[in-house]
Amino acid sequence: MKKILIVLLVMITSLVYSNNLNKYESKRVFDKTMDAIFNNNFEKYKDDPEMTRALMTSKESLEDENWDTYLQWFKENKYEVLEVKEGKNKSTLTVKATFNSFADIPNDDVMGIIFTEVYKASKNKIKSLDEEDDIFDEEFMINVTNKLMDKSKKETKEIKVYMDKVNGKWDLIEDEDNDDDIVNMELISTMTPLLEKFLEITTEFEGFEGF
Secondary structure (H helix, E strand, O other): OHHHHHHHHHHHHHHHHHHHHOOOHHHHHHHHHHHHHHHOOOHHHOOOHHHHHHHHHHHHHHOOOOHHHHHHHHOOOEEEEEEEEEOOOEEEEEEEEEEEEOOOOOHHHHHHHHHHHHHHHHHHHOOOOOOHHHHOOHHHHHHHHHHHHHHOEEEEEEEEEEEEEEOOEEEEOOEOOOOOOEOOHHHHHHHOHHHHHHHHHHHHOOOOOOO
16 A cells, blocks of 8 residues: 555656646747647647747758658657756756667668668569669658668667747757757757668668669
8 A cells, every 4th residue: 555655646746747847938849849740730839829930940841852751760759858947048958758779770680671672662663773763762761661660679868958049939959159060969869860870881881882
């Protein structure tokens, strides 16, 4: 009975603390932005005054013709805000990120999946392998991604997310004072682990025919 009461107390304390974090506007904007991106809920927030700036920059990302492919990489990601340090125009969020990691998949296995899909694509389309633009299309990338997702593992880590307020509206910081450094690289890295895996493979096989 004592253990049950302790568990209930912890759950209630966590719930109250989480609700208290919602008093921070930057936290609310972050949560809504993630929802809009992952669930394509832009219509849900179109009349939300807090989302005027964040919604505009998020929609710009969706204009990329390869967005549907990119979304497969991180659509299952989860982000939980643990702590908020919000100032007048700057805010730092401590976030627990849960995402798919591809680090433990051997590079040879990844190459095997890619070559198998290349063969299928070239056979189905009765095309020459020289016609890369016809083979490495969105369908090809989604097929490769789905197979690699099956082999991925869930990873959880704490990251820092940085936001700023411009003209009274919060959004994720893209860069700091027009610096070339990307401020929210930790957040971006949780959305691009598969891209990092592809870059790792490209580096390893550089110099081989076809790379």
